Amino acid sequence: MIYQRMIDNALWGFVQPKGGWQHYATLMRAAEDRAQQLQDASNELLLTEFGPESTSRTKFQADRAASTVTDPVTELVNSPIADMFSNGETDESALVPVFDRRSFVDDICFGGSTFDDCLVTLDRLLSRFEECRISVSFTKSIFVQSRVDFLSHEVSREGIRADPKKLTAITELSFPTSKKGMQSFLGALNYYSRFIQDYAVYGATLYQLKDADFGIEGELTTARRCFETLKQKVADAPILRHFDRTKEVHxxxxxxxxxxxxxxxxxxEGILHPVRFSGRVLKDAEMNYHPAEKEVLALLLLLKQCYTQLAGRTLHVYTRFSTLDWIHRSKSLFGRAIPFSALLSPWHLKVQRVSEKDTAFA
Known part of the structure; x- marks a missing residue:
């Protein structure tokens, strides 16, 4: 099991320096040695000018010294050879191939099917830390665990699940009596939305509530039904399986x-298990789309959120309409189908039409 949270739509991408990490690490060590030599020379100059009794410099003297001598480490970091950050989407060929991830939060959880696999992954990870000059707190590290608590999740060999204690607290909440209370409920639930199938479908009704709806004349029948449905889905939140690159994607x-x-x-084991749920509320203009076009938007959303896992793979897509297959294959398109086709063109899709009753939501 390998679980690392990718920062979606990161403004900065972490890429490999020109010449590779080993070459950059050599240059960095040389720059640090040079910086130390300059510091020693500066201290000797200070003793020469002001005598052995001088142990400090004025701010003017320090600023003047800093303006006349360039720090070798700063110069290397700001040089084109050490361009480790790139605006927007980074060049895929330059990405560091660590766990097929682009960027990480500061907590990392990894595992493997065997103990030897874990050791191999740990060795790769520590080697990359050394090259990138990243320090790790040994006292805060945990090794050889069958189950760990990670970022309010419970990670095990079976998969990832939300913290049961926090989910229990959510299910015990009563229906809010104000808009602010409803916003607090949705805010607490939003973090675990990845474990709730069709979260956006039910949550949209609650997001649209106004202060007047909680008054005496307010109609909250639909909202209460969605509220109870969401609480039930929280209680029944499944374990999300770890993504397996050797298995087909549905x-x-x-x-x-x-x-x-x-x-x-x-x-x-012969059963389709969820790996990730995603969804969102439609924009005003998108509400006028045909249902088939909305399902194309749903597919594009998943492709964007799970790009690093899905790129280059064959996807088995189940939809209620044959429009998706037509958009993906047809060469005579018009209207909104043209940009949809352009966005789907890099992907290999096997589209299968299913009936309304076979959809998970129905």
Missing amino acids: VTLFANEWALSTTLMQEH
Whole structure:
């Protein structure tokens, strides 16, 4: 099991310096040695000018020395050879191939099917830390665990699940009596939305509530039903399986008048298990789209969020409409189908039409 949270839509991408990490590490060590030599020379000059009794410099003297001598380490970091950051989407060929991830938060959890696999991964990780000059707190590190608590998640060999204690606290909440209370509920639930299938479909109704809806004349029947449904889905939140690059990928799509939803799945023991749920509320203009076009938007959302896992793979897509297959294959398109086709062109899709009753939401 390898679980690392990717920063979606990062403004900065971490790429490999020109010449490789080994070459850059050699240059950095040389720059540090040079900086130390300059510091020693500066101290000797200070003793020469002001005598042995002088132990400090004025701010003017320090600023003057800093302006006349360039720090070798700063010069190397700012040089083109050490261009380790790039605006927007980085060049895929320059990305450092560590766990197929682009960038990370400061907590890392990894594992393997065997103990030897864990050791190999740990060796690769520590080697990369050494090359990147990243320090790790040994006292805060945990090794050889069958189950760990990681970023409010419980990670095990079976998969990733939300913290049961926090989910229990959410399910015990009563229906809010104000808009602010509803926003607090949705805010607490939003972090665990990846474990809730069709979260956006049910949550959209609650997001649209106004202060007047909580008054005496307010109609909250639909909102209460969605609220209870979400709490039940929280209680039944499944374990999300770890993504397996050796298994085929299956995707189900759903969209209604105000939201879209998609599920990424892989087969384990003859059963399709969820790997990730995603979805969002439709924009005002998108609400006028045909349901088939909304399902295309749902697919594009998943492809964007799971790009590093899905790039270059064959996707088995299940949809209620044959429009998706037509957009992906046809060469005579018009209207909104043209940009949809352009965005889907790099992907290898096997589209299968299913009936309404076979969709997960139905």
